[in-house]
Amino acid sequence: MSYEVVIGLEVHLQLKTRTKAFCGCSTEFGAEPNSQVCPVCLGFPGSLPVFNLTALDYGIKVALALNCTIQEHTKFDRKNYFYPDLPKAYQISQYDLPLSKNGHIDVELKQGPKRVGITRVHMEEDAGKLIHQDDYSCVDYNRTGIPLLEIVSEPDIRSPEEAYQYLVTLKSIIAYLDVSDCDMEKGSLRCDANISLRPAGQIELGTKTELKNLNSFKAVKDALNFEIMRQTQALDGGVKILQETRLWDEKVQQTISMRTKEGAQDYRYFPEPDLPEIKITQEKINEVKSSLPELPHEKMLRFTKEYGLSVYDAGILVYSKADASYAEECMKAYFSKDKKAVANWFNGALLSEANARNSSLSGLKVAAANLIELIGYVDREEISNLTAKVVLTEMIDTKKTAGTIIKEKSLIQISDTGALDKIARQIIEENPKSVADFKTGKNNALMFLVGQVMRKSGGKANPKVVQEVLKGRLTNA
Amino acid sequence: MSIDKKTVEYMAHLARINLGDKELEKLSTQLDSILDFIDTLKKVSIEGVPPTSHALPINNVLREDSLAASLPAEKTFSNAPSRKNNFFTVPKVIE
Numbered sequence: 001m002s003y004e005v006v007i008g009l010e011v012h013l014q015l016k017t018r019t020k021a022f023c024g025c026s027t028e029f030g031a032e033p034n035s036q037v038c039p040v041c042l043g044f045p046g047s048l049p050v051f052n053l054t055a056l057d058y059g060i061k062v063a064l065a066l067n068c069t070i071q072e073h074t075k076f077d078r079k080n081y082f083y084p085d086l087p088k089a090y091q092i093s094q095y096d097l098p099l100s101k102n103g104h105i106d107v108e109l110k111q112g113p114k115r116v117g118i119t120r121v122h123m124e125e126d127a128g129k130l131i132h133q134d135d136y137s138c139v140d141y142n143r144t145g146i147p148l149l150e151i152v153s154e155p156d157i158r159s160p161e162e163a164y165q166y167l168v169t170l171k172s173i174i175a176y177l178d179v180s181d182c183d184m185e186k187g188s189l190r191c192d193a194n195i196s197l198r199p200a201g202q203i204e205l206g207t208k209t210e211l212k213n214l215n216s217f218k219a220v221k222d223a224l225n226f227e228i229m230r231q232t233q234a235l236d237g238g239v240k241i242l243q244e245t246r247l248w249d250e251k252v253q254q255t256i257s258m259r260t261k262e263g264a265q266d267y268r269y270f271p272e273p274d275l276p277e278i279k280i281t282q283e284k285i286n287e288v289k290s291s292l293p294e295l296p297h298e299k300m301l302r303f304t305k306e307y308g309l310s311v312y313d314a315g316i317l318v319y320s321k322a323d324a325s326y327a328e329e330c331m332k333a334y335f336s337k338d339k340k341a342v343a344n345w346f347n348g349a350l351l352s353e354a355n356a357r358n359s360s361l362s363g364l365k366v367a368a369a370n371l372i373e374l375i376g377y378v379d380r381e382e383i384s385n386l387t388a389k390v391v392l393t394e395m396i397d398t399k400k401t402a403g404t405i406i407k408e409k410s411l412i413q414i415s416d417t418g419a420l421d422k423i424a425r426q427i428i429e430e431n432p433k434s435v436a437d438f439k440t441g442k443n444n445a446l447m448f449l450v451g452q453v454m455r456k457s458g459g460k461a462n463p464k465v466v467q468e469v470l471k472g473r474l475t476n477a
Numbered sequence: 478m479s480i481d482k483k484t485v486e487y488m489a490h491l492a493r494i495n496l497g498d499k500e501l502e503k504l505s506t507q508l509d510s511i512l513d514f515i516d517t518l519k520k521v522s523i524e525g526v527p528p529t530s531h532a533l534p535i536n537n538v539l540r541e542d543s544l545a546a547s548l549p550a551e552k553t554f555s556n557a558p559s560r561k562n563n564f565f566t567v568p569k570v571i572e
């Protein structure tokens with residue numbers, strides 16, 4: 001049977017505040033275990049939490065960037081459960097009056113843009129870290145109390161690929177806001193996925209499973225793909241899907257049931273009496289709104305309009321804020337009205353240099369003027385594309401300008417017909433078989449001869465001119 | 478509203494409290510009368526009273542994002558039942 005896949009994602013985001021949500025302990029990553037703790041975050045009796053102003057501002061920022069409605073009244077609640085990573089035996093979270101609701105983001109997919117709903121963005125605190133040993137567990141409470149945002153999507157996502165793109169888009173937006181490291185390896189961005197299948201055309205949702213231990217965006221995609229296969233086989237075989245939490249096991253590339261003991265979790269939420277309500281005025285909302293930077297989606301649309309780029313090219317350029325402003329600087333400096341050439345450089349040669357060096361595009365430190373100078377040589381057909389790539393590598397390595405490198409290595413292309421004709425004549429003489437092949441209509445033969453001329457010229461011949469010269473000689477001969 | 482022994486047992490489990498049979502019996506009667514008492518509150522007319530979730534009529538008590546001293550290790554661990562180096566240790570639990 002064919003099934004429709006229904007996916008919702010829950011993202012936990014650590015906010016980049018200096019101090020924890022409810023106390024003045026540092027949030028610095030990698031400190032000595034339990035060196036950043038105090039009576040508040042350890043839950044000592046008599047201590048009182050006070051909420052971090054910056055965490056609230058960051059929360060409002062994210063919620064607005066995700067097009068959510070900020071609630072005028074918001075409050076904290078206690079989520080009660082026993083676990084050693086939770087010293088108070090409750091997590092301060094939000095239940096019925098979350099910071100914000102009803103947002104959305106637009107995700108660019110191959111088949112076009114797709115709007116994914118955001119159910120809510122709420123504030124809560126992080127738990128500690130458990131390190132399991134053979135017969136006991138070690139607890140580090142440094143992470144306890146670090147402010148988190150929980151970002152819950154609507155079950156609008158229809159494939160693992162969409163889930164992946166949603167996460168990429170979300171991460172890009174948050175990175176623009178500069179409110180979180182968004183580093184999955186350090187755990188500052190974490191993701192759980194809910195997935196169910198239903199027979200195509202059915203409105204009622206199927207039973208969902210919750211996937212955890214997803215340590216990268218790729219793991220999210222892989223785990224979802226596995227789960228689709230598992231659930232499809234179960235449903236086809238008439239086996240009921242259990243509503244359960246399953247852990248992704250990276251090594252065996254499978255989701256594994258957590259087999260939690262009896263019954264659903266009962267968190268007995270109730271209002272946190274230690275924290276008074278928060279009122280968020282329209283004034284405050286407007287103030288934060290006006291401080292938001294241009295976000296990736298708006299920037300992408302602007303790039304398509306102002307610079308005539310395709311959605312695809314613009315989409316890649318805007319992913320990171322620093323790279324986008326570098327690209328824009330270059331496009332502004334570029335003499336031609338058609339900026340496509342610049343985008344091609346960014347999404348081609350520059351990107352492979354960046355990948356090879358494990359750097360960002362702007363991290364390559366090629367000044368906009370220098371890059372444009374290089375592109376100019378190609379545009380004027382003074383050097384070939386291939387040579388330009390070599391020059392670019394050299395520019396990054398030596399910090400010299402394109403002009404200097406081209407002069408030093410005398411890389412200027414030979415476009416002089418007379419000079420190239422000489423070489424062409426020689427090559428034709430040396431390759432009678434290819435010449436015969438060409439005359440019987442084999443086009444490959446021409447390309448072969450062009451290649452030979454290029455080689456003889458040390459790669460400096462202008463391939464276009466070479467082709468013309470060869471064609472002229474061959475057809476007149 | 479009445480509360481039976483089973484519910485009390487369930488709540489005791491959630492709160493990780495061990496109760497004997499006699500205690501369960503006693504508590505279910507007591508909790509029953511507490512709930513009865515709370516039921517009388519339901520009879521109060523609350524028309525025109527806005528809903529509230531906090532006893533104090535104050536809001537937006539917030540602090541600046543500035544560092545304060547954390548505890549020195551000897552204080553952090555002074556009441557810890559068990560410790561290894563700078564970690565608290567607990568029986569192994571994997572959920």
Ligand SMILES: [Zn+2]
Pocket residue numbers: 020023024025036037038039040041042145
């Ligand atoms: Zn603290």
